[in-house]
Amino acid sequence: MPYIMRISSQKGGVGKTTVAVNLAVSLQRRGYRTLLIDADTANPSVGFHLGMTNVNVGFKNLVKKEAQLKDFISIHAPSGLHTICGTIDSKPFTISEENAKTIYSKIKNTNYAFVIVDTQPGFTTDYIAKVYDEAILITTPEDTAVASIIRLAHSFDKIHLKHHLVINKIGRHKYELHPKEIEEAYEGKAIGMLPEDEIVPMSIAEHIPAVMLSKRAKFSQATVALAETYSAMSEYTPDEGISKVSFWNRLWSLFKRR
């Protein structure tokens, strides 16, 4: 069974999608079969990060009982990552308990090592949160983001959902909270500390994940370190074959772009 992780925050714009995409690509490139799902049905943006804006199927399509997961998966050729991008339409989408069960039973019955689910900001209903193995809580070093992440952590504690903290956009500015202050408030160590880095907006504009655009960038190095932490915790052994395929795919895509 895959290890299903939810990327969460109550506050918007803290870097959930950025972390979800770059962590998923990093795990895939380490040889772990990974599926990235854009479950932000209000503002799906995984497709922009991956250069896959032409994909027009997504999370919502899985609600139908007869829908097969494999029919909605696209492959990000440069990395080999499997993804279910979002669909953009004007109708609001609220997931019922029955729909949540239908979707997640399909996800659980796959042979991915990791499934990473990017979500929209806000509180989460119990029946949705319960289907995950873990939530990665993303905060920035600001009071407003930290206060809301602490509330979310408490609500996940109540339903016994394991969570880890990632601090993003650390700029070491005087006005920022120090990572230690954030860890004290959270009552636990952060599993990842990601710097503020211009590679991120650049990578979104280029539609190439930061970890692929520049290995040397500080954000990329910190994200790869986060992926290493998760791979060390994983019960799966990396599949050597995946990395080789990804390399040739990547080369092919580079030629195609020129």
Ligand SMILES: Nc1ncnc2c1ncn2[C@@H]1O[C@H](COP(=O)(O)OP(=O)(O)OP(=O)(O)O)[C@@H](O)[C@H]1O
């Ligand atoms: N480490 C970083 N350094 C610099 N900029 C960053 C970093 N992480 C994210 N950003 C920028 O912050 C903005 C929001 O990022 P992102 O879309 O990933 O957040 P989000 O939490 O998914 O937002 P939403 O709640 O709207 O879904 C983007 O413009 C992105 O370029």
Ligand SMILES: [Mg+2]
């Ligand atoms: Mg997002």
